[in-house]
Amino acid sequence: MDKLKPFLEKHFGHTTFKEGQRQIIEAVINGEDVFAMLATGSGKSLCYQFPALWKKGTAIIVSPLLSLMENQVQELKQSGIRQAAAYNSFLSPPEKEHILRHLADYKIVYISPESLQHPEVASRLEKLNVSLLAVDEAHCISQWGHEFRTDYLRIKEIRRLAGNPPCIALTATASADAKKDIIEKLELTNPLVHCDSVDRPNIYIDVRKKKNEEEKRETLREECSRLPLPGMIYVNSRLKAEELAAFIREENGLKTSAYHGGMSNEDRRLVQQQFLNDEIDVICCTNAFGMGINKPNIRFVIHYHYSKDMESFMQEIGRAGRDGRQSLSLVLYDAADGMLPRRMLEHEFPSEEEIRMVSHDPDRPEWTTSRFLLERYGLEEVHARFLQFYIHKWYQSSRTQPLEDFISSVIQRRMEWKLQKLKQKEYWLHQKDRCRRTALLEVFDEHNKNIVTPCCDVCGEYTMHVYQQRKERESELSWEERLKWILHQ
Amino acid sequence: MQALSFRRQMFLLLAERMNQERSIQALYHILTGKKSSQTIQDIKWYNVTYYFRMFPYWKETDFEKDTNELQYLRYIASDNNRVMITEQGRSQNDNFRMFYRWPPVFNGWLYGKNAAVFWKRTALLVQCLSQTLAGNRRFLPVFEDISVQHWLKKNWPKTIEEKQQTAFILFNDLRNLLDELDERDAFLFMNRLTGYHLTGLTWTQLSNRLQMSEDECYFRFLGSVHFLLEHADRSAVLHQAASDLVFRDVLTETTKKTLRYMNEGWGMERIARVRNLKMSTIEDHVVEIASEQNNFPIGDYVEKEDQNLILHHASALQTKRLKVLKEAAQPKQLDYFSIRLTLAFYGREDHGQA
Numbered sequence: 152m153d154k155l156k157p158f159l160e161k162h163f164g165h166t167t168f169k170e171g172q173r174q175i176i177e178a179v180i181n182g183e184d185v186f187a188m189l190a191t192g193s194g195k196s197l198c199y200q201f202p203a204l205w206k207k208g209t210a211i212i213v214s215p216l217l218s219l220m221e222n223q224v225q226e227l228k229q230s231g232i233r234q235a236a237a238y239n240s241f242l243s244p245p246e247k248e249h250i251l252r253h254l255a256d257y258k259i260v261y262i263s264p265e266s267l268q269h270p271e272v273a274s275r276l277e278k279l280n281v282s283l284l285a286v287d288e289a290h291c292i293s294q295w296g297h298e299f300r301t302d303y304l305r306i307k308e309i310r311r312l313a314g315n316p317p318c319i320a321l322t323a324t325a326s327a328d329a330k331k332d333i334i335e336k337l338e339l340t341n342p343l344v345h346c347d348s349v350d351r352p353n354i355y356i357d358v359r360k361k362k363n364e365e366e367k368r369e370t371l372r373e374e375c376s377r378l379p380l381p382g383m384i385y386v387n388s389r390l391k392a393e394e395l396a397a398f399i400r401e402e403n404g405l406k407t408s409a410y411h412g413g414m415s416n417e418d419r420r421l422v423q424q425q426f427l428n429d430e431i432d433v434i435c436c437t438n439a440f441g442m443g444i445n446k447p448n449i450r451f452v453i454h455y456h457y458s459k460d461m462e463s464f465m466q467e468i469g470r471a472g473r474d475g476r477q478s479l480s481l482v483l484y485d486a487a488d489g490m491l492p493r494r495m496l497e498h499e500f501p502s503e504e505e506i507r508m509v510s511h512d513p514d515r516p517e518w519t520t521s522r523f524l525l526e527r528y529g530l531e532e533v534h535a536r537f538l539q540f541y542i543h544k545w546y547q548s549s550r551t552q553p554l555e556d557f558i559s560s561v562i563q564r565r566m567e568w569k570l571q572k573l574k575q576k577e578y579w580l581h582q583k584d585r586c587r588r589t590a591l592l593e594v595f596d597e598h599n600k601n602i603v604t605p606c607c608d609v610c611g612e613y614t615m616h617v618y619q620q621r622k623e624r625e626s627e628l629s630w631e632e633r634l635k636w637i638l639h640q
Numbered sequence: 641m642q643a644l645s646f647r648r649q650m651f652l653l654l655a656e657r658m659n660q661e662r663s664i665q666a667l668y669h670i671l672t673g674k675k676s677s678q679t680i681q682d683i684k685w686y687n688v689t690y691y692f693r694m695f696p697y698w699k700e701t702d703f704e705k706d707t708n709e710l711q712y713l714r715y716i717a718s719d720n721n722r723v724m725i726t727e728q729g730r731s732q733n734d735n736f737r738m739f740y741r742w743p744p745v746f747n748g749w750l751y752g753k754n755a756a757v758f759w760k761r762t763a764l765l766v767q768c769l770s771q772t773l774a775g776n777r778r779f780l781p782v783f784e785d786i787s788v789q790h791w792l793k794k795n796w797p798k799t800i801e802e803k804q805q806t807a808f809i810l811f812n813d814l815r816n817l818l819d820e821l822d823e824r825d826a827f828l829f830m831n832r833l834t835g836y837h838l839t840g841l842t843w844t845q846l847s848n849r850l851q852m853s854e855d856e857c858y859f860r861f862l863g864s865v866h867f868l869l870e871h872a873d874r875s876a877v878l879h880q881a882a883s884d885l886v887f888r889d890v891l892t893e894t895t896k897k898t899l900r901y902m903n904e905g906w907g908m909e910r911i912a913r914v915r916n917l918k919m920s921t922i923e924d925h926v927v928e929i930a931s932e933q934n935n936f937p938i939g940d941y942v943e944k945e946d947q948n949l950i951l952h953h954a955s956a957l958q959t960k961r962l963k964v965l966k967e968a969a970q971p972k973q974l975d976y977f978s979i980r981l982t983l984a985f986y987g988r989e990d991h992g993q994a
């Protein structure tokens with residue numbers, strides 16, 4: 152008899168599994184490793200939440216983004232699964248202590264990769280009965296891993312420490328290279344590999360080259376006056392996000408807001424909430440926005456600055472049209488746009504000067520901590536973590552190369568790789584003779600594209616039909632009316 | 641005369657109040673709410689609790705830029721690292737005061753961080769009531785702090801009737817209280833709240849709506865929160881949100897430790913030795929205590945006659961500068977500690993001269 156279905160209905164309120172879910176869940180329950188690339192909105196989280204409740208012990212979910220964790224814990228609690236918690240650096244010490252002390256009482260604990268590195272966390276995990284280890288947004292291992300999230304690379308050590316529980320790696324977008332990388336870095340053994348197609352046939356892909364910023368703005372103004380709403384605009388700086396939000400508000404009379412890492416937590420939450428509630432028409436954001444946001448009716452994603460590689464691009468345009476209705480991806484670029492991503496690339500790594508200083512310091516202990524590096528040399532946090540990771544790696548190696556050369560060569564390799572990714576993206580933008588969808592899918596090792604109409608600006612022009620009337624701007628509520636509405640009087 | 645940004649204007653008003661006797665840094669500490677003995681002394685001597693913690697988020701680098709600009713525009717000048725207000729600065733202030741309607745309450749000194757807790761509790765309660773009464777159980781709470789959620793859990797109305805009742809009371813109380821405020825202050829408060837299908841606005845959005853700088857929006861919003869705190873007794877629900885917050889806990893931690901030793905009858909030298917602190921640090925603590933406690937035995941530290949001498953000169957010369965007062969008291973030799981202590985003790989508004 153099928154025991155899984157009644158369990159599904161009881162705990163999650165669904166009567167059937169979505170495509171692929173069942174196979175993945177059974178594998179995890181049987182103790183197998185899994186690599187799963189699933190389209191967002193296809194019930195990714197059920198793949199670990201189900202086995203977590205089913206199996207004895209505590210499931211550890213490694214998740215990179217705070218808001219994502221909070222959302223999921225909140226959702227679990229709302230559906231009656233109360234033994235869930237999120238452990239991250241934003242908790243106060245007593246709150247952390249509370250969760251750590253009661254780890255065994257939880258069925259699901261979300262944890263950020265950097266928290267996973269803390270000795271007190273690791274030692275508790277050693278004693279815990281870990282039912283499974285899930286790595287959400289696993290593409291971080293490959294896409295960010297070497298510079299930003301070196302902590303991700305250590306997940307496998309934690310896994311060993313916890314007695315080798317089955318491991319499931321989940322992602323929405325991973326290129327062929329990244330997939331190989333993830334399986335290798337997490338040491339998955341004979342994993343079940345499940346991959347959905349990343350194609351989003353209801354998104355028309357449009358790329359337009361502009362002479363300069365002025366022209367980009369003009370196009371933006373035009374598009375915002377005719378496109379169906381709501382939509383998103385990606386930019387690569389906080390300042391630009393603010394600037395464009397004001398521009399569209401004034402020029403198009405739309406409700407807009409910026410969203411970026413420089414805003415307070417409270418304000419960021421408000422913007423996110425407004426957007427989900429359709430209280431904002433257009434959101435102008437940096438890539439700090441998006442992960443974990445599941446809004447079905449986003450009609451367009453405009454890249455006012457292009458993203459640093461094809462994978463991020465796929466992820467970002469994939470936020471449009473989750474309800475299956477026709478949507479648009481539009482990239483606007485000019486010749487000067489390549490400068491900033493290149494400059495940012497350099498800042499991702501510690502400078503030569505810093506590497507020299509750290510390498511030749513006789514007082515640097517063999518097991519350097521990132522805090523030591525942070526305090527002694529005044530390094531940026533990501534740089535400190537990067538150096539710590541590779542200094543340790545060097546000590547573990549045969550040390551035929553001096554430390555300084557070892558680190559410099561790592562950086563050089565990584566820079567070249569990233570630059571090549573950026574160039575791949577730029578090549579895709581510039582070329583006008585191949586279907587954009589075909590070229591995009593090839594990055595993900597998909598070669599049998601379905602015929603899609605409308606497809607892209609190369610295959611044929613298409614003007615998105617505005618099927619919804621623009622709403623009249625509702626009049627502003629007075630404070631008293633607002634109070635009445637909120638408290639249902 | 642050009643309009644100053646709200647922050648700069650507030651700085652300029654404070655500079656005038658400080659009587660040209662304090663450094664730019666001292667003013668910075670007041671506006672950002674630094675809790676140190678010196679700052680606490682300053683806000684009492686000059687009676688400027690109103691300005692305490694007005695802009696806790698003001699970055700030091702921005703502050704420097706702002707004050708440099710004020711110097712450049714000749715609203716202030718600096719003399720021996722003391723801030724001097726210019727004639728132009730004074731008339732700017734006069735002009736501002738003539739037209740500005742202050743919020744009825746603003747007291748960063750008294751309400752400070754507690755206002756934030758009170759706000760979070762109220763906002764979360766309102767949001768949860770609004771969503772639950774609309775039958776919606778899936779929403780992102782505006783605040784995640786575990787302590788705030790604990791408070792809510794403890795005070796959360798259980799039955800649907802109780803929830804409706806709470807919403808009804810809260811509605812009436814908020815309407816009555818907010819009605820006493822300026823229209824836009826009530827608007828600011830209500831538009832920071834989030835409820836069913838109505839999400840609060842960010843500072844940028846509020847600033848656009850009201851055509852008022854973000855700083856001023858923040859300041860007036862906080863004023864509304866302080867107002868509700870001050871009148872929390874008039875509302876059963878708000879009272880609950882404010883009840884366990886302790887407002888008079890104003891001594892710094894290290895000073896409290898010194899006070900415990902003093903209460904056991906220890907002398908200042910001995911405390912300094914045991915705590916391994918400098919004598920001047922302990923003096924700072926004692927001054928802080930004197931400014932807070934009505935029953936501080938000032939007579940044990942400063943002769944009655946000296947107290948009167950200091951107070952006399954302070955009032956005759958309209959100054960609180962130690963060096964000036966020390967010179968004025970000659971030939972009598974007074975130490976700075978006695979002067980500071982006396983000024984701190986009598987600087988309080990609520991006990992008359994001995």
Ligand SMILES: [Zn+2]
Nearest residue numbers: 586606607610
């Ligand atoms: Zn095409």
